[in-house]
Amino acid sequence: MNAGPVSELFLKTLSLSHFRSHKKGALTCDARPVALFGPNGAGKTNILEAVSLFSPGRGIRRASAEEMTRRPEAIGWKLSGLLQASTQTFEIEVRSENGGARQVQIDSKAAPQVQLGRVARVLWLIPAMDRLWIEGAEGRRRFLDRMTLSFYPEHADASLAYEKAMRERNRLLKDQISDAHWYVALERQMAEAGARLHQAREASVERLLDAQAAAQTAFPVAELELIQSEGSMPHTEADLRDALAESRFRDIAAGRTLVGPHRTDMIGTYREKAVPAKDCSTGEQKALLVSLILANARALKEDIGAAPILLLDEVAAHLDPDRRAALYDEICALGAQAWMTGTEAGLFEALGDRAQYVEVTDEAGISSLSIAH
Numbered sequence: 001m002n003a004g005p006v007s008e009l010f011l012k013t014l015s016l017s018h019f020r021s022h023k024k025g026a027l028t029c030d031a032r033p034v035a036l037f038g039p040n041g042a043g044k045t046n047i048l049e050a051v052s053l054f055s056p057g058r059g060i061r062r063a064s065a066e067e068m069t070r071r072p073e074a075i076g077w078k079l080s081g082l083l084q085a086s087t088q089t090f091e092i093e094v095r096s097e098n099g100g101a102r103q104v105q106i107d108s109k110a111a112p113q114v115q116l117g118r119v120a121r122v123l124w125l126i127p128a129m130d131r132l133w134i135e136g137a138e139g140r141r142r143f144l145d146r147m148t149l150s151f152y153p154e155h156a157d158a159s160l161a162y163e164k165a166m167r168e169r170n171r172l173l174k175d176q177i178s179d180a181h182w183y184v185a186l187e188r189q190m191a192e193a194g195a196r197l198h199q200a201r202e203a204s205v206e207r208l209l210d211a212q213a214a215a216q217t218a219f220p221v222a223e224l225e226l227i228q229s230e231g232s233m234p235h236t237e238a239d240l241r242d243a244l245a246e247s248r249f250r251d252i253a254a255g256r257t258l259v260g261p262h263r264t265d266m267i268g269t270y271r272e273k274a275v276p277a278k279d280c281s282t283g284e285q286k287a288l289l290v291s292l293i294l295a296n297a298r299a300l301k302e303d304i305g306a307a308p309i310l311l312l313d314e315v316a317a318h319l320d321p322d323r324r325a326a327l328y329d330e331i332c333a334l335g336a337q338a339w340m341t342g343t344e345a346g347l348f349e350a351l352g353d354r355a356q357y358v359e360v361t362d363e364a365g366i367s368s369l370s371i372a373h
Ligand SMILES: Nc1ncnc2c1ncn2[C@@H]1O[C@H](COP(=O)(O)OP(=O)(O)OP(=O)(O)O)[C@@H](O)[C@H]1O
Pocket: 019, 020, 021, 022, 038, 039, 040, 041, 042, 043, 044, 045, 046, 047, 067, 068, 069, 070, 071, 072, 341, 342, 343
């Protein structure tokens, strides 16, 4: 099952049942951007989170199924939607019973989560990423891996294989086992999967730079460089295997693996100014992230034929009016169904009738998700 080459990709319907603050909510929409507006706490981000669960992973908040269960009933939740991919329509359902593991169905058939990545492509930018350039490497690595995964869905397999072998190696390290033959097989697996991981990340970084450089865009070019948090970064399978073998005694002392792509970091630079992203102004840091998301969407459109669904939480409020208008123009030029949130409908004024407007209110637990005219 694969959406294959598509000319458009958008959600036609979305229903939520007992999901976070939404007891019941349903929406029918077209391919245009969706501007969600309403007061603080109305449940706008919860709707974005619901859409994000139509792609693999734990969604925009990385929450557990249990956390997403509506209180106080806590009986489990269900999301369903019709995804239009050119002339094909996929019926997607994601649910959790009593806070248990998420179950996915595509066209009424149980499907593994990874299958969602081949049908729906969803990218997002949320306020939690605002400090991405400043905080720890883990957030940047996750951001990088999501972008990489969007280009190369098989990146998930390499990540899993790498992590599994590393977990076993770390167990040996913790038990202070120094017998070499125990390590060799695991390091071979790590090197094989790790080299694939690294190549896919490097390829994604290159694609993002090309997509930014080639575009007519109001956003600054974010140049990305991958580095290893300590020392040099082994690139090839052979280098990685040697680096792991060399690091063994140091790793035993540390009780964990100190070298490899799990320690990759990503440095961002505002290219035109040659200023590291971490030293840029708050607005510039946001603009660099918007630039990357748009580049990701443009490059993905080249691959699959249609722009991915975008989830932009509170992005409009953080951009000056010129940049905001530029963002809307670029989204519309891409033809992306961008789900955007804001407390005021006025934030979306520059979109005019190029978007559909949804007022989100939460009265008596029944969310009113009506298209506002
Ligand atoms: N599991 C849950 N059950 C019930 N309500 C929940 C649950 N999780 C979160 N909420 C409620 O959802 C609301 C937050 O929703 P959301 O973050 O979508 O708001 P928002 O409209 O984006 O607000 P803002 O404009 O402030 O960002 C809060 O009132 C919170 O208490």
